[in-house]
Amino acid sequence: MINISIRQLRYFEALAVHGHFGRAAEACAISQPALSLQIKELEDTLGAPLVERGPRHVTLTPLGETLMHRARAILLAVQEVGDLARAAASEISGPLHIGMIPTIAPYFFPEVIHALRQHFPKLDLVPRESKTKTLVEELKAGRLDIAIMALPLHDPSLQEMALFEEEFLLVRPPSHRSQPVPRLESLHKASLLLLEEGHCFRDQALDFCNITPDSNPSLMEGSSLSTLVQMVGAEIGLSLIPEMALPIETQSADVCVSRFEQNQPTRIIGAFWRKTNPLGTSLEAIAKVIGALRSEDNPLTSA
Amino acid sequence: MINISIRQLRYFEALAVHGHFGRAAEACAISQPALSLQIKELEDTLGAPLVERGPRHVTLTPLGETLMHRARAILLAVQEVGDLARAAASEISGPLHIGMIPTIAPYFFPEVIHALRQHFPKLDLVPRESKTKTLVEELKAGRLDIAIMALPLHDPSLQEMALFEEEFLLVRPPSHRSQPVPRLESLHKASLLLLEEGHCFRDQALDFCNITPDSNPSLMEGSSLSTLVQMVGAEIGLSLIPEMALPIETQSADVCVSRFEQNQPTRIIGAFWRKTNPLGTSLEAIAKVIGALRSEDNPLTSA
DNA sequence: TAAAAATACTCCATAGGTATTTTAT
DNA sequence: ATAAAATACCTATGGAGTATTTTTA
Numbered sequence A, B: 001m002i003n004i005s006i007r008q009l010r011y012f013e014a015l016a017v018h019g020h021f022g023r024a025a026e027a028c029a030i031s032q033p034a035l036s037l038q039i040k041e042l043e044d045t046l047g048a049p050l051v052e053r054g055p056r057h058v059t060l061t062p063l064g065e066t067l068m069h070r071a072r073a074i075l076l077a078v079q080e081v082g083d084l085a086r087a088a089a090s091e092i093s094g095p096l097h098i099g100m101i102p103t104i105a106p107y108f109f110p111e112v113i114h115a116l117r118q119h120f121p122k123l124d125l126v127p128r129e130s131k132t133k134t135l136v137e138e139l140k141a142g143r144l145d146i147a148i149m150a151l152p153l154h155d156p157s158l159q160e161m162a163l164f165e166e167e168f169l170l171v172r173p174p175s176h177r178s179q180p181v182p183r184l185e186s187l188h189k190a191s192l193l194l195l196e197e198g199h200c201f202r203d204q205a206l207d208f209c210n211i212t213p214d215s216n217p218s219l220m221e222g223s224s225l226s227t228l229v230q231m232v233g234a235e236i237g238l239s240l241i242p243e244m245a246l247p248i249e250t251q252s253a254d255v256c257v258s259r260f261e262q263n264q265p266t267r268i269i270g271a272f273w274r275k276t277n278p279l280g281t282s283l284e285a286i287a288k289v290i291g292a293l294r295s296e297d298n299p300l301t302s303a
Numbered sequence C: 001t002a003a004a005a006a007t008a009c010t011c012c013a014t015a016g017g018t019a020t021t022t023t024a025t
Numbered sequence D: 001a002t003a004a005a006a007t008a009c010c011t012a013t014g015g016a017g018t019a020t021t022t023t024t025a
Helices: A004-019 A020-029 A032-046 A062-088 A105-119 A132-142 A174-178 A182-187 A200-209 A225-233 A242-250 A281-293 B006-018 B020-028 B032-046 B063-090 B105-119 B131-141 B174-177 B184-189 B202-210 B223-234 B242-248 B280-294
Strands: A052-053 A058-060 A094-100 A122-128 A146-150 A160-171 A190-197 A220-222 A238-242 A256-258 A268-273 B052-053 B056-060 B094-100 B123-129 B144-149 B158-172 B192-195 B220-222 B238-241 B254-260 B265-274
Touching: A004 A032, A020 B144, A052 A220, A058 A062, A062 A281, A062 B032, A062 B063, A062 B202, A094 A105, A094 A132, A105 A122, A105 A190, A122 A220, A122 B223, A132 A146, A132 A160, A132 B174, A146 A281, A160 A174, A160 A200, A160 A225, A160 A242, A174 A200, A174 A256, A174 B020, A182 A200, A190 A225, A200 A238, A200 B254, A220 A225, A220 B131, A238 A242, A242 B192, A268 A281, B006 B032, B006 B063, B006 B238, B020 B032, B032 B094, B032 B254, B056 B063, B063 B280, B094 B131, B094 B158, B105 B123, B105 B242, B105 B280, B131 B144, B131 B158, B131 B265, B144 B202, B144 B280, B158 B174, B158 B202, B158 B223, B158 B242, B158 B280, B174 B254, B184 B202, B192 B202, B192 B223, B202 B238, B223 B242, B238 B242, B265 B280
Parallel strands: A094 A122, A094 A146, A190 A220, A190 A238, B094 B123, B094 B144, B192 B220, B192 B238
Antiparallel strands: A052 A058, A146 A268, A160 A238, A160 A256, A160 A268, B052 B056, B144 B265, B158 B238, B158 B254, B158 B265
16 A cells, blocks of 8 residues: 655645745745655655755656656645635634635725624734736635635536625716716727736626727726826726726826616625635535625625 | 545445455555554545444545545545556556457457467466446446447447457247348337347447337346357247357357348447556557457458 | 453653754856 | 755654543434
């Protein structure tokens, strides 16, 4: 029977990530020789080298690569076993890694954290803001427990739960205040300011306006909603912002914010977690608390 | 970070299987206190009891049950990491657990073992004979590396490889020798002898003859092909046997064996293994050697 | 009260630390 | 020549053994 230890897999993963015995050892909070020995032992039991030792950095051998995949899966499964305990406890406690997309995070995180502290005082919240793609990766790798993102996602390994619907609002320069609200379909002709590549809000907006980035030369980009609103205030163009950003982003800029008169676009925001996460039930309760914060004005559930 | 060891999971699995600290310890080749301590430690790190201690036997708590599922998955993944090494070696070696369905095993195992010893001398073959359902379970649990069964199976976690086609032959009492071969479709009117419930060969035969067990009161059952042939020899009825059983089973019985004149029924025999088994490539080579034994007379591949 | 698990203790294997040498560019 | 990994050696944690006590139907 093969005698590898979880410890060896942990060290090996660190070595793969850092590509350097010394730094990997540091990451594992052990000395470099200690890590070297465990790697050596792992190589011995497998009967083949796992890394190629270079003078400046080490790289994985093909066998090392395949082991890495399997090791990650095992380490995730082990971590989930650890979470079994927390799931069994009457009250959820310990660190909870929670992620949110950038177009929501700055406006929603404060109240989410406040509400979760109220409902689950034993929880130690570790918030993170990233784009959807990163959040999904982090969820799957077990570095996040739950993420708040826009639906739909269609990832079979993730559980999704819709929380509330959010409107897209039109932001125009102050000079437009007297003009009528343009129709959504006419926006492709305007100078539209949108978030840079990778933000789901950008894709949603493009989708609603029926725009492909190439076909619209007057499209301009910003890296945050705040920037966009400021640029609109400086008469550079129009933009869309999610409802949630309204109170904060329009405070410091002189802009004209309007709903559309018809075909008001919206997106649905939901919570996501690994289906295999033993904390599932707790995460559902947490998601419900988060959803309740917004569902008063915007109820998705008919409760 | 949770500090669970693979050792603890192994011991816990043994305890779950045996329901008894002493016997589980024996199965793990350690002393009872050693196992008790590891279980206790596991319970401590998870913060909740995993087993309910009874005076005669222990039973898993609900948490223990869920842990068991996850532990098995982890242990299987670890075992597969162990197999990575063997897969990396130039020549496949070590123990290979191979299963076969009962209607093939007695006739085919000898030549399969002989051929595999020739081609893979470092392999230590561990053969087992079981019905399809059991073989599938054993494959998935990692207690079998490869199984030879009838297609189709449609199990998404298993890789299948067709090896050869095998005919179903009609076995009649010696008195029928002068009579013409009945048509396959007329067999449901005859006194048909078939294998008992659970053999895939039985289901295949029923299927070919368009019989449902209930609708045919003259159906009789035996627990082995050998029994069936002997009963046919004793004029008790007719039967079907797979081609492969022919040389052995008809040696010691005075029966009349015939192919059908039309609609000759066949089944396809194939090899199966876990898709995640790192030995996959080796198992493919092994399966090819097995298939080559029969594909001379019965080629499935157009080689 | 009897079978079985928990506890007490002792021992040894091994993970980890520090100091040092070897290696490869 | 230098950064980095391997080796040597020591220490200490903890896993396993034997003997014994506690538990509970």
